[in-house]
Amino acid sequence: xxxxxxxxxxxxxxxxxxxxxxxxxxxxxxxxxxxxxxxxxxxxxxxxxxxxxxxxxxxxxxxxxxxxxxxxxxxxxxxxxxxxxxxxxxxxxxxxxxxxxxxxxxxxxxxxxxxxxxxxxxxxxxxxxxxxxxxxxxxxxxxxxxxxxxxxxxxxxxxxxxxxxxxxxxxxxxxxxxxxxxxxxxxxxxxxxxxxxxxxxxxxxxxxxxxxxxxxxxxxxxxxxxxxxxxxxxxxxxxxxxxxxxxxxxxxxxxxxxxxxxxxxxxxxxxxxxxxxxxxxxxxx
Numbered sequence: 001x002x003x004x005x006x007x008x009x010x011x012x013x014x015x016x017x018x019x020x021x022x023x024x025x026x027x028x029x030x031x032x033x034x035x036x037x038x039x040x041x042x043x044x045x046x047x048x049x050x051x052x053x054x055x056x057x058x059x060x061x062x063x064x065x066x067x068x069x070x071x072x073x074x075x076x077x078x079x080x081x082x083x084x085x086x087x088x089x090x091x092x093x094x095x096x097x098x099x100x101x102x103x104x105x106x107x108x109x110x111x112x113x114x115x116x117x118x119x120x121x122x123x124x125x126x127x128x129x130x131x132x133x134x135x136x137x138x139x140x141x142x143x144x145x146x147x148x149x150x151x152x153x154x155x156x157x158x159x160x161x162x163x164x165x166x167x168x169x170x171x172x173x174x175x176x177x178x179x180x181x182x183x184x185x186x187x188x189x190x191x192x193x194x195x196x197x198x199x200x201x202x203x204x205x206x207x208x209x210x211x212x213x214x215x216x217x218x219x220x221x222x223x224x225x226x227x228x229x230x231x232x233x234x235x236x237x238x239x240x241x242x243x244x245x246x247x248x249x250x251x252x253x254x255x256x257x258x259x260x261x262x263x264x265x266x267x268x269x270x271x272x273x274x275x276x277x278x279x280x281x282x283x284x285x
Contacts, residue, residue, distance in 0.1 A: 032243055033284065034217070035264055037230070040249065040279035045270070046083045049076055052276040053254040054098030054109070055267045058120065059150065060215060060260030065278065066123070067255070067267065068099045068108060073116075075099065075106060075123055080280075088128050091116055098210060098255065100148030102155060102178060109146040109157065113138035115182060137182040138174055139164065144254070145211040145222065153177065154185055158208045158222065167205030168192060173237075190222070190231070194239035201227050201244060210255045216262035216283065223256045223266065249279070 045052055051069045058064065067076045073091030078084065095111040101120055106128075108116040115134040122128030141162030148155050158173040159165055165172050175186035192206045207226040214221055219240065220233045228250065232241040245253060251274055255267035262283040270276035 032241070034214075035281040035283060037243060037281065038246065038249060040266075040281050043081050043278045043280065044083075045276040045278070046078075046085050048085055048087070050270045050276045052267045052269060052278070053096065053144075054146070054210065055255040055257045055265060055278060056099050056101055056148075057257055057259055058101050060258070062259035062263065062265075065265075066099060066101065066106075067278075068096045069276075070095050070097060070111075070254075072096075075108065077123065086124075088123050088125055090118055090128055090131050091133070097144040098146040100146055100155065102148030102150065103153055105178065107146070107148060107155060107178065109143055111142055111144065111160075113141060113143050113157075117178065134182050137176060137184070141165075144209040147212050149213065155182075156188075156211065158190075158211050160207050160209065167207060168202070171206050171208060188237050190233065190237055190239065195229075195231055195242050198239065199229060199242035199244065201229050201242075206231075209253065210267075212256045212258055214262060214264075215258055215260055216285075221256055221258075221264070223253050225252050225254055225269075228253075251277075 049069050051071055052067055053070045055065055055067045064077055072093055074087040074089050076085050076087045096108055097111050098109040100107045104120045105117050106120050118128040118131040142160045143157055144160045145158040155176040155178055159171055162172055169192055171190045173188045177183045177185040192202055195202050195206055207224050208222050209225040210223040212221050218235050222231045228245045230243045230245055233239050251271055252269040253266050254269050257265045264281040266279045268277045
């Protein structure tokens, strides 16, 4: 009888301890003060954007979404929550990963690091004039994330898998200045150990799939579909936060953009069970 009582007390203490741990974990998951990652406004894509990858806006105006998908050389444009899309065909079929609009130029990133550019004014035509392919700007590697900073005129590109990196330790990025030719204007790197200190989801390495700068806080937001992770750094690339992306909300997050008021948009590739979509997260503050 005495042993039974002792066992019962021990089990009760274990149960209370586990409940406390779960509560602490849940509390950590809900600390994000800027956005509620569990309650987005969902915009399901038309079939043409089933494999949506990168997204962007023109000067932060959210009335029109500009998007690409990773199989066809097309830039798509559509209004929020309107499934009728228009597109311009800028290139052959290929693995296109991200898009930016910088200094009235559309810039599209291919996974091998090649950049395609054409005037933004040409985006309304079936085939744009003035398309250029820049194929010797970035080192050899695999790239998925890119951001164009209108204030500085600089283009930021981050590695997903580059030979010079050990993705368990650091991830490299490059800063470019676009003109008649693209020129390297600097570089940056993210210390993966800083992510590990916050989240244990990068034990096999950090593999970014998209990046953007928050126009309100100037912080960098970096998405990884492989790690199902949102990493936030300061302007000097020091990691401040890392949030897990729940698989019930995020299928395969491949793109990120902000409108000029700081609302955040994340694009998701579709799969056998769901359409491609864009998720809108309204800024709390």
